[in-house]
Amino acid sequence: MSQNATIINKFGTMTGWNSITTNLLGRDVEGINTLAYDDNVAKENVYGNGDMPIGRSRGNYEAKASITLYKEEVDAIHASLPKGKRLQDIAPFDMVVEYMREDGFITKDIIRNAEFTNVGVDVKQADGTIATQFTLIISHINWNVI
DSSP states (O other), X not given: OOTTOOOOOTTOSOOXXXXXXXXXXXXXXXXXXXXXXXXXXXXXXXXXXXXXXEEEEEEEEEEEEXXXXXXXXXXXXXXXXXXXXXXXXXOOXXXXXXXEOTTSOEEEEEEEEEEEOOOOOXXXXXXXXXXXXXXXXXXXXXXXXX
16 A cells, blocks of 8 residues: 555544534524434334235324533523523424534434423532433424425
């Protein structure tokens, strides 16, 4: 192999956590450390005569999402709400998640009609930060909208 050989990297610099921007309630969220979302459609084989499937059925669509926010981010969201209101009182909102590649190409997913279902704090001795995972109820996900 020549000393001047070029190493071909098919995908270039890979997309990672530092490539993601999450927009929640109209602003880019900085105090986030975990984001998870997925969807599925129940499918199963349908059997008739014999032992091989004769078709396939489809069930309901289901989408799930969760987000882990630092206490400071949660406090900022609470501060924007009227006194006495909880995260669960926020009207449904969309979350936009953008993935930017090193070449500037952006892909975008939209998590639709999200609502917080819980609020709480879980902190213990020696924790340097306080982060809480929030489960979101969502209607659906628009994948790769760009």
